[in-house]
Amino acid sequence: MSEKCKQLHQWFNNLERINFPFDERKIPHNGIYILFENGEIAHGMDRIVRIGTHKGKNRLRSRLKQHFIKENKDLSVFRKNIGRALLNRDKDPFLDQWEINLTSKETKEKHLALIDFEKQKEKQKEVEKRVSQYIQANFSFVAIEVETQEKRLELESKIISTISLCDECSPSSNWLGLLSPKEKISKSGLWLVNELYKEPLSDEDMQLIKNLVSHAAGINEFLE
Numbered sequence: 001m002s003e004k005c006k007q008l009h010q011w012f013n014n015l016e017r018i019n020f021p022f023d024e025r026k027i028p029h030n031g032i033y034i035l036f037e038n039g040e041i042a043h044g045m046d047r048i049v050r051i052g053t054h055k056g057k058n059r060l061r062s063r064l065k066q067h068f069i070k071e072n073k074d075l076s077v078f079r080k081n082i083g084r085a086l087l088n089r090d091k092d093p094f095l096d097q098w099e100i101n102l103t104s105k106e107t108k109e110k111h112l113a114l115i116d117f118e119k120q121k122e123k124q125k126e127v128e129k130r131v132s133q134y135i136q137a138n139f140s141f142v143a144i145e146v147e148t149q150e151k152r153l154e155l156e157s158k159i160i161s162t163i164s165l166c167d168e169c170s171p172s173s174n175w176l177g178l179l180s181p182k183e184k185i186s187k188s189g190l191w192l193v194n195e196l197y198k199e200p201l202s203d204e205d206m207q208l209i210k211n212l213v214s215h216a217a218g219i220n221e222f223l224e
Helices: 002-013 060-068 077-089 105-112 117-138 149-164 183-188 203-222
Strands: 031-042 045-052 139-145
Touching (some): 002 149, 031 060, 060 077, 060 139, 139 203, 149 203
Antiparallel strands (some): 031 045
16 A cells, blocks of 8 residues: 555646645536645655535535635634643643534524633634634645546545555654544544545556546646
8 A cells, every 4th residue: 555655746746836825716516625734744745634525516616615615614624623732731721612613503593502602712712713823824735626526536545545554654653643632643644534544555556647647737727
């Protein structure tokens, strides 16, 4: 698995890297994104720390904005996981509140009755701001265009599995994810809890990804 993982790292490291603030015209409308994090190295290259995609048509750009910009952890499990690690590192009791998903009206009303809403609201804003600052300062990404949702989800899962099964990919001793309360994150070295250690990429899949990467390398500057 390490050879395929190394090849993925070579391909994705060779694509044009996108940093925050980003020009969304460089991002395809539909596809898969690959995240890198400052200070993380694997196979002698920048280490892949997260792979993700989107559901629904033409939503890759908005999905990345939910991760990098929109300060609402209940719309981005990636943001939620960064916040978990930051709060756990600081031994901040607000971690319990951070875990609560307030997107549903019923859950919101249930929990708002039990807390000092205004105080918690300010704390929530503060943590969201810290999460944004951390993500914007430490993460960059590349993206490949994959039009159909079925193929996006399939390739996302297989890329995650291929990288998580690689013995040569491990986090640095300073990696924030080591302080995550989610064991799957700290053990895998990836900001992910799903699709780990499942079916890896086949040789056919690798050829497809090679073609998708070649396509991305050729059109990155011209995407509208």
